[in-house]
Amino acid sequence: MHELSIVEGVMNMVRESALQSNIMKVNKLKLVIGRLSMVLPDSLQFCFQALSQDEFFRDAVLEIEQREILIQCGKCKQQFVLEDVYCYICPGCGANEVEIIQGRELYLDYYEGEEN
Amino acid sequence: MVQVKMESNLLGANELLARKNRNLFAGQGLLVVNLMSSPGSGKTTILERTIDVLGGQLKMGVIEGDLYTDQDAQRIEKKGVKVIQINTEGACHLDAGMVGNAFGQLPSGDMDLMFIENVGNLVCPAEFDLGEDFRAVVISTTEGNDKPLKYPFIFRQARVILLNKIDLLPYTDFSLDKFSDDLARLNPSAPVFMVSGRTGEGIKTWTEWLLGEVKRKKP
Ligand SMILES: Nc1nc2c(ncn2[C@@H]2O[C@H](COP(=O)(O)OP(=O)(O)OP(=O)(O)O)[C@@H](O)[C@H]2O)c(=O)[nH]1
Ligand SMILES: [Mg+2]
Ligand SMILES: [Zn+2]
Numbered sequence: 210m211h212e213l214s215i216v217e218g219v220m221n222m223v224r225e226s227a228l229q230s231n232i233m234k235v236n237k238l239k240l241v242i243g244r245l246s247m248v249l250p251d252s253l254q255f256c257f258q259a260l261s262q263d264e265f266f267r268d269a270v271l272e273i274e275q276r277e278i279l280i281q282c283g284k285c286k287q288q289f290v291l292e293d294v295y296c297y298i299c300p301g302c303g304a305n306e307v308e309i310i311q312g313r314e315l316y317l318d319y320y321e322g323e324e325n
Numbered sequence: 326m327v328q329v330k331m332e333s334n335l336l337g338a339n340e341l342l343a344r345k346n347r348n349l350f351a352g353q354g355l356l357v358v359n360l361m362s363s364p365g366s367g368k369t370t371i372l373e374r375t376i377d378v379l380g381g382q383l384k385m386g387v388i389e390g391d392l393y394t395d396q397d398a399q400r401i402e403k404k405g406v407k408v409i410q411i412n413t414e415g416a417c418h419l420d421a422g423m424v425g426n427a428f429g430q431l432p433s434g435d436m437d438l439m440f441i442e443n444v445g446n447l448v449c450p451a452e453f454d455l456g457e458d459f460r461a462v463v464i465s466t467t468e469g470n471d472k473p474l475k476y477p478f479i480f481r482q483a484r485v486i487l488l489n490k491i492d493l494l495p496y497t498d499f500s501l502d503k504f505s506d507d508l509a510r511l512n513p514s515a516p517v518f519m520v521s522g523r524t525g526e527g528i529k530t531w532t533e534w535l536l537g538e539v540k541r542k543k544p
Contacts, residue, residue, distance in 0.1 A: 211416070211417055211418065211449050211452075214416075215335055218335055219335065222331065222333055223331075226329055226331065227329075230327070230329055232327065232329070236326065240335075245478055246452065247448050247449060247451055247452050247478065294477045294478075295473075295474050295477050295507065295510060295511055296510045296511070297481065297510060297511060297512070297513075298510055305509075305510075305513045305514075315334065315335045315336055315452075316331075316332060316333055316334045316335055317331045317332070317333045317335060318330070318331065318332060319328050319329060319330045319331055319332075320328070320329055320331065321326055321327065321328045321329070322326070322327060322329070323326055323327075324326075324327055
Protein backbone atom coordinates (compact mmCIF):
# COMPACT_ATOMS: atom_id res chain seq x y z
CA MET A 210 0.00 0.00 0.00
CA HIS A 211 1.20 3.50 -0.74
CA GLU A 212 -0.91 5.49 1.72
CA LEU A 213 2.19 6.64 3.55
CA SER A 214 3.74 8.23 0.48
CA ILE A 215 0.40 9.81 -0.43
CA VAL A 216 0.12 11.43 2.99
CA GLU A 217 3.73 12.60 2.79
CA GLY A 218 2.98 14.11 -0.62
CA VAL A 219 -0.06 15.94 0.71
CA MET A 220 1.81 17.29 3.70
CA ASN A 221 4.64 18.55 1.52
CA MET A 222 2.17 20.26 -0.80
CA VAL A 223 0.51 21.99 2.13
CA ARG A 224 3.79 23.04 3.74
CA GLU A 225 4.98 24.56 0.50
CA SER A 226 1.75 26.41 -0.15
CA ALA A 227 1.46 27.59 3.47
CA LEU A 228 4.93 29.07 3.30
CA GLN A 229 3.85 31.22 0.35
CA SER A 230 0.55 32.18 1.97
CA ASN A 231 2.19 33.04 5.28
CA ILE A 232 0.21 30.39 7.16
CA MET A 233 1.83 29.25 10.40
CA LYS A 234 -0.45 26.47 11.49
CA VAL A 235 -2.90 24.12 9.78
CA ASN A 236 -6.33 23.30 11.24
CA LYS A 237 -7.85 21.14 8.57
CA LEU A 238 -7.07 19.32 5.35
CA LYS A 239 -9.70 17.99 3.03
CA LEU A 240 -9.05 15.09 0.65
CA VAL A 241 -11.42 13.70 -1.96
CA ILE A 242 -11.04 10.06 -2.90
CA GLY A 243 -13.16 8.04 -5.29
CA ARG A 244 -14.21 4.53 -4.40
CA LEU A 245 -12.15 3.25 -7.30
CA SER A 246 -8.88 4.72 -6.11
CA MET A 247 -6.81 2.11 -4.38
CA VAL A 248 -6.34 3.86 -1.05
CA LEU A 249 -7.96 3.18 2.28
CA PRO A 250 -9.32 6.14 4.29
CA ASP A 251 -8.49 4.48 7.62
CA SER A 252 -4.96 3.90 6.55
CA LEU A 253 -4.63 7.52 5.39
CA GLN A 254 -5.85 8.68 8.80
CA PHE A 255 -3.41 6.41 10.54
CA CYS A 256 -0.47 7.63 8.48
CA PHE A 257 -1.53 11.23 9.00
CA GLN A 258 -1.67 10.76 12.77
CA ALA A 259 1.77 9.25 12.71
CA LEU A 260 3.31 12.01 10.61
CA SER A 261 1.58 15.09 11.99
CA GLN A 262 3.42 15.45 15.27
CA ASP A 263 5.09 18.81 14.69
CA GLU A 264 3.74 22.22 15.67
CA PHE A 265 2.55 22.98 12.14
CA PHE A 266 0.21 19.97 11.78
CA ARG A 267 -0.40 18.88 15.36
CA ASP A 268 -3.95 20.24 15.67
CA ALA A 269 -4.99 19.56 12.10
CA VAL A 270 -7.97 17.36 11.26
CA LEU A 271 -7.89 15.28 8.12
CA GLU A 272 -11.29 15.16 6.47
CA ILE A 273 -11.83 12.58 3.74
CA GLU A 274 -14.74 12.75 1.35
CA GLN A 275 -15.42 9.53 -0.53
CA ARG A 276 -17.03 9.72 -3.95
CA GLU A 277 -19.30 7.07 -5.38
CA ILE A 278 -18.54 5.41 -8.71
CA LEU A 279 -20.64 6.99 -11.44
CA ILE A 280 -20.99 5.41 -14.85
CA GLN A 281 -22.51 6.64 -18.07
CA CYS A 282 -23.87 4.29 -20.67
CA GLY A 283 -22.42 4.70 -24.15
CA LYS A 284 -25.72 3.66 -25.72
CA CYS A 285 -28.61 5.19 -23.79
CA LYS A 286 -26.44 7.92 -22.17
CA GLN A 287 -28.08 7.45 -18.75
CA GLN A 288 -25.94 7.84 -15.66
CA PHE A 289 -25.95 5.46 -12.72
CA VAL A 290 -24.23 5.05 -9.40
CA LEU A 291 -22.37 1.78 -9.55
CA GLU A 292 -23.30 -0.18 -6.44
CA ASP A 293 -21.58 -3.30 -7.54
CA VAL A 294 -17.96 -2.62 -8.49
CA TYR A 295 -17.83 -5.83 -10.49
CA CYS A 296 -20.51 -5.12 -12.98
CA TYR A 297 -19.94 -2.68 -15.82
CA ILE A 298 -23.19 -3.30 -17.60
CA CYS A 299 -25.80 -0.58 -18.02
CA PRO A 300 -28.65 -1.17 -15.56
CA GLY A 301 -30.91 0.79 -17.91
CA CYS A 302 -30.47 -0.92 -21.27
CA GLY A 303 -28.02 -3.77 -20.71
CA ALA A 304 -25.29 -2.38 -22.96
CA ASN A 305 -21.74 -3.17 -21.89
CA GLU A 306 -19.99 -0.08 -23.19
CA VAL A 307 -20.09 2.05 -20.07
CA GLU A 308 -17.71 4.81 -19.13
CA ILE A 309 -16.56 5.63 -15.61
CA ILE A 310 -17.17 9.33 -15.08
CA GLN A 311 -16.58 9.58 -11.35
CA GLY A 312 -14.89 7.43 -8.74
CA ARG A 313 -11.20 7.70 -9.58
CA GLU A 314 -10.64 10.99 -7.75
CA LEU A 315 -7.61 11.34 -5.54
CA TYR A 316 -6.93 14.97 -4.74
CA LEU A 317 -6.31 17.53 -2.05
CA ASP A 318 -9.32 19.83 -2.17
CA TYR A 319 -8.27 22.55 0.29
CA TYR A 320 -6.68 23.21 3.64
CA GLU A 321 -7.43 25.69 6.37
CA GLY A 322 -4.91 27.42 8.55
CA GLU A 323 -4.02 30.41 10.62
CA GLU A 324 -2.11 33.31 9.20
CA ASN A 325 0.78 34.84 10.93
CA MET B 326 -8.47 31.60 9.71
CA VAL B 327 -8.08 31.20 5.97
CA GLN B 328 -8.98 28.49 3.53
CA VAL B 329 -6.61 27.76 0.66
CA LYS B 330 -8.15 26.00 -2.32
CA MET B 331 -5.73 23.51 -3.85
CA GLU B 332 -7.55 20.99 -6.04
CA SER B 333 -4.24 19.26 -6.61
CA ASN B 334 -4.29 15.77 -8.03
CA LEU B 335 -2.17 13.58 -5.79
CA LEU B 336 -1.08 11.53 -8.75
CA GLY B 337 -0.55 14.60 -10.91
CA ALA B 338 3.23 14.39 -10.90
CA ASN B 339 3.08 10.78 -12.05
CA GLU B 340 0.54 11.55 -14.75
CA LEU B 341 2.74 14.28 -16.17
CA LEU B 342 5.72 11.92 -16.41
CA ALA B 343 3.54 9.17 -17.87
CA ARG B 344 2.47 11.51 -20.65
CA LYS B 345 6.11 12.30 -21.34
CA ASN B 346 6.95 8.59 -21.57
CA ARG B 347 3.98 7.94 -23.85
CA ASN B 348 5.10 10.66 -26.28
CA LEU B 349 8.61 9.30 -26.26
CA PHE B 350 7.42 5.76 -27.03
CA ALA B 351 5.06 6.96 -29.75
CA GLY B 352 7.87 8.92 -31.41
CA GLN B 353 9.79 5.68 -31.82
CA GLY B 354 6.82 3.59 -32.93
CA LEU B 355 7.48 1.40 -29.93
CA LEU B 356 4.72 -0.72 -28.38
CA VAL B 357 4.93 -0.80 -24.59
CA VAL B 358 3.12 -3.36 -22.46
CA ASN B 359 2.73 -3.06 -18.69
CA LEU B 360 2.60 -6.63 -17.35
CA MET B 361 0.88 -7.04 -14.01
CA SER B 362 -0.18 -9.86 -11.70
CA SER B 363 -0.02 -11.23 -8.16
CA PRO B 364 3.41 -12.48 -7.06
CA GLY B 365 4.29 -15.69 -8.84
CA SER B 366 1.49 -15.84 -11.41
CA GLY B 367 4.07 -16.32 -14.15
CA LYS B 368 4.92 -12.91 -15.59
CA THR B 369 8.61 -13.67 -16.09
CA THR B 370 7.93 -17.16 -17.43
CA ILE B 371 5.46 -15.77 -19.98
CA LEU B 372 8.04 -13.14 -20.96
CA GLU B 373 10.64 -15.86 -21.54
CA ARG B 374 8.21 -17.82 -23.72
CA THR B 375 7.21 -14.70 -25.61
CA ILE B 376 10.85 -13.84 -26.31
CA ASP B 377 11.43 -17.40 -27.56
CA VAL B 378 8.73 -16.91 -30.18
CA LEU B 379 9.13 -13.24 -31.12
CA GLY B 380 12.79 -12.57 -30.34
CA GLY B 381 13.87 -13.57 -33.85
CA GLN B 382 11.60 -11.17 -35.67
CA LEU B 383 11.25 -8.23 -33.27
CA LYS B 384 13.71 -6.07 -31.38
CA MET B 385 12.59 -6.36 -27.81
CA GLY B 386 13.48 -4.78 -24.49
CA VAL B 387 12.35 -5.39 -20.93
CA ILE B 388 12.16 -3.23 -17.84
CA GLU B 389 12.03 -5.42 -14.75
CA GLY B 390 10.46 -4.09 -11.60
CA ASP B 391 11.42 -6.03 -8.53
CA LEU B 392 11.42 -5.20 -4.84
CA TYR B 393 15.05 -6.05 -4.10
CA THR B 394 16.58 -8.68 -6.38
CA ASP B 395 17.69 -8.92 -9.99
CA GLN B 396 16.73 -12.56 -10.46
CA ASP B 397 14.04 -11.87 -13.03
CA ALA B 398 16.34 -9.53 -14.96
CA GLN B 399 18.96 -12.28 -15.10
CA ARG B 400 16.42 -14.74 -16.50
CA ILE B 401 15.54 -12.28 -19.28
CA GLU B 402 19.17 -11.46 -19.99
CA LYS B 403 19.86 -15.15 -20.60
CA LYS B 404 17.37 -14.94 -23.46
CA GLY B 405 19.59 -12.35 -25.14
CA VAL B 406 17.21 -9.44 -24.67
CA LYS B 407 18.16 -6.02 -23.34
CA VAL B 408 16.89 -5.62 -19.82
CA ILE B 409 17.01 -2.81 -17.26
CA GLN B 410 16.39 -3.60 -13.65
CA ILE B 411 14.48 -1.27 -11.34
CA ASN B 412 14.68 -2.07 -7.66
CA THR B 413 11.79 -0.37 -5.97
CA GLU B 414 13.37 -0.92 -2.52
CA GLY B 415 10.11 -1.99 -0.99
CA ALA B 416 7.76 0.31 -2.91
CA CYS B 417 4.72 -1.65 -4.00
CA HIS B 418 4.53 -0.39 -7.57
CA LEU B 419 6.50 1.15 -10.41
CA ASP B 420 5.88 4.78 -11.27
CA ALA B 421 6.33 6.73 -14.47
CA GLY B 422 9.51 8.43 -13.22
CA MET B 423 11.27 5.13 -12.56
CA VAL B 424 10.25 3.84 -15.99
CA GLY B 425 11.42 7.03 -17.72
CA ASN B 426 14.84 6.71 -16.10
CA ALA B 427 15.16 3.03 -16.96
CA PHE B 428 14.08 3.67 -20.54
CA GLY B 429 16.88 6.20 -20.88
CA GLN B 430 19.37 3.42 -20.23
CA LEU B 431 18.11 1.27 -23.09
CA PRO B 432 19.61 1.79 -26.56
CA SER B 433 17.44 4.50 -28.06
CA GLY B 434 15.30 4.14 -31.15
CA ASP B 435 16.18 0.50 -31.43
CA MET B 436 13.10 -1.41 -30.32
CA ASP B 437 9.73 -2.62 -31.59
CA LEU B 438 8.30 -4.02 -28.38
CA MET B 439 9.05 -3.29 -24.76
CA PHE B 440 7.64 -5.05 -21.72
CA ILE B 441 7.52 -3.56 -18.26
CA GLU B 442 7.19 -6.29 -15.65
CA ASN B 443 5.51 -4.57 -12.73
CA VAL B 444 5.91 -5.51 -9.08
CA GLY B 445 3.78 -8.55 -8.19
CA ASN B 446 0.72 -6.88 -6.68
CA LEU B 447 -2.87 -6.50 -7.89
CA VAL B 448 -3.64 -3.29 -6.02
CA CYS B 449 -1.18 -0.41 -6.16
CA PRO B 450 0.28 -0.80 -9.68
CA ALA B 451 -3.22 -0.29 -11.06
CA GLU B 452 -3.13 3.36 -10.07
CA PHE B 453 0.11 4.29 -11.73
CA ASP B 454 0.11 5.06 -15.41
CA LEU B 455 3.60 4.35 -16.74
CA GLY B 456 2.96 5.67 -20.24
CA GLU B 457 2.34 2.18 -21.59
CA ASP B 458 0.15 1.44 -24.61
CA PHE B 459 -1.81 -1.10 -22.63
CA ARG B 460 -1.87 -3.29 -19.58
CA ALA B 461 -1.73 -7.06 -19.69
CA VAL B 462 -2.90 -8.80 -16.53
CA VAL B 463 -1.84 -12.35 -15.74
CA ILE B 464 -3.80 -14.57 -13.38
CA SER B 465 -2.93 -18.22 -12.77
CA THR B 466 -5.27 -21.13 -12.19
CA THR B 467 -3.77 -21.83 -8.76
CA GLU B 468 -4.90 -18.44 -7.43
CA GLY B 469 -8.58 -19.32 -7.58
CA ASN B 470 -11.11 -17.68 -9.83
CA ASP B 471 -12.28 -15.06 -7.37
CA LYS B 472 -9.41 -12.70 -8.25
CA PRO B 473 -11.24 -10.59 -10.85
CA LEU B 474 -14.02 -9.86 -8.35
CA LYS B 475 -11.60 -9.19 -5.52
CA TYR B 476 -9.46 -6.85 -7.60
CA PRO B 477 -11.98 -5.45 -10.09
CA PHE B 478 -10.08 -2.29 -10.89
CA ILE B 479 -6.99 -3.93 -12.32
CA PHE B 480 -9.04 -6.39 -14.37
CA ARG B 481 -11.30 -3.62 -15.61
CA GLN B 482 -8.30 -1.68 -16.91
CA ALA B 483 -6.64 -4.61 -18.64
CA ARG B 484 -6.53 -4.50 -22.40
CA VAL B 485 -5.75 -8.21 -22.45
CA ILE B 486 -5.88 -10.97 -19.84
CA LEU B 487 -3.73 -14.09 -19.69
CA LEU B 488 -4.87 -17.10 -17.71
CA ASN B 489 -1.63 -18.93 -16.93
CA LYS B 490 -0.79 -22.39 -15.55
CA ILE B 491 -3.60 -24.08 -17.45
CA ASP B 492 -1.50 -27.26 -17.22
CA LEU B 493 -2.53 -27.29 -13.56
CA LEU B 494 -6.28 -26.91 -14.23
CA PRO B 495 -7.10 -30.55 -13.39
CA TYR B 496 -5.53 -30.14 -9.95
CA THR B 497 -7.38 -26.97 -8.96
CA ASP B 498 -10.99 -25.99 -8.39
CA PHE B 499 -10.62 -23.09 -10.85
CA SER B 500 -13.90 -22.70 -12.73
CA LEU B 501 -13.45 -21.49 -16.29
CA ASP B 502 -17.19 -20.82 -16.57
CA LYS B 503 -17.28 -18.61 -13.51
CA PHE B 504 -14.12 -16.85 -14.67
CA SER B 505 -15.55 -15.96 -18.09
CA ASP B 506 -18.89 -14.94 -16.56
CA ASP B 507 -17.15 -12.53 -14.22
CA LEU B 508 -15.00 -11.06 -16.97
CA ALA B 509 -18.02 -10.68 -19.24
CA ARG B 510 -19.46 -8.22 -16.71
CA LEU B 511 -16.21 -6.62 -15.63
CA ASN B 512 -14.35 -6.22 -18.90
CA PRO B 513 -16.21 -7.63 -21.89
CA SER B 514 -13.86 -6.24 -24.53
CA ALA B 515 -10.58 -7.75 -23.30
CA PRO B 516 -9.44 -10.90 -25.08
CA VAL B 517 -8.46 -13.73 -22.73
CA PHE B 518 -5.60 -16.05 -23.64
CA MET B 519 -5.27 -19.37 -21.86
CA VAL B 520 -1.61 -20.28 -21.65
CA SER B 521 0.90 -22.46 -19.88
CA GLY B 522 4.35 -21.09 -19.26
CA ARG B 523 5.36 -24.64 -18.37
CA THR B 524 4.24 -26.53 -21.50
CA GLY B 525 4.06 -23.57 -23.91
CA GLU B 526 0.42 -24.28 -24.70
CA GLY B 527 -1.47 -21.22 -25.95
CA ILE B 528 1.65 -19.07 -26.27
CA LYS B 529 1.44 -19.01 -30.06
CA THR B 530 -2.08 -17.55 -30.06
CA TRP B 531 -0.99 -14.87 -27.62
CA THR B 532 2.13 -13.90 -29.55
CA GLU B 533 0.19 -13.70 -32.81
CA TRP B 534 -2.24 -11.28 -31.24
CA LEU B 535 0.66 -9.30 -29.78
CA LEU B 536 2.44 -9.15 -33.13
CA GLY B 537 -0.71 -7.60 -34.59
CA GLU B 538 -0.57 -4.90 -31.92
CA VAL B 539 3.12 -4.20 -32.61
CA LYS B 540 2.41 -3.76 -36.31
CA ARG B 541 -0.46 -1.39 -35.62
CA LYS B 542 1.85 0.84 -33.57
CA LYS B 543 4.53 1.05 -36.29
CA PRO B 544 4.44 4.31 -38.20
N1 LIG C 1 2.93 -25.50 -13.54
C1 LIG C 1 3.19 -24.29 -14.00
N2 LIG C 1 4.10 -23.51 -13.36
C2 LIG C 1 4.36 -22.28 -13.85
C3 LIG C 1 3.74 -21.79 -15.02
N3 LIG C 1 4.21 -20.54 -15.28
C4 LIG C 1 5.09 -20.27 -14.29
N4 LIG C 1 5.19 -21.31 -13.43
C5 LIG C 1 6.01 -21.37 -12.23
O1 LIG C 1 5.52 -20.45 -11.27
C6 LIG C 1 6.58 -19.86 -10.53
C7 LIG C 1 6.53 -18.33 -10.63
O2 LIG C 1 6.73 -17.94 -11.99
P1 LIG C 1 7.35 -16.54 -12.40
O3 LIG C 1 7.35 -16.48 -13.89
O4 LIG C 1 8.62 -16.30 -11.69
O5 LIG C 1 6.22 -15.58 -11.80
P2 LIG C 1 6.23 -13.97 -11.69
O6 LIG C 1 4.82 -13.53 -11.88
O7 LIG C 1 7.24 -13.39 -12.61
O8 LIG C 1 6.66 -13.77 -10.18
P3 LIG C 1 7.14 -12.40 -9.43
O9 LIG C 1 7.99 -11.64 -10.39
O10 LIG C 1 7.88 -12.90 -8.25
O11 LIG C 1 5.88 -11.69 -9.07
C8 LIG C 1 7.87 -20.43 -11.11
O12 LIG C 1 8.26 -21.50 -10.28
C9 LIG C 1 7.45 -20.94 -12.48
O13 LIG C 1 8.23 -22.03 -12.92
C10 LIG C 1 2.79 -22.65 -15.69
O14 LIG C 1 2.18 -22.31 -16.70
N5 LIG C 1 2.56 -23.86 -15.12
MG1 LIG D 1 8.80 -12.09 -12.19
ZN1 LIG E 1 -27.74 2.07 -21.32
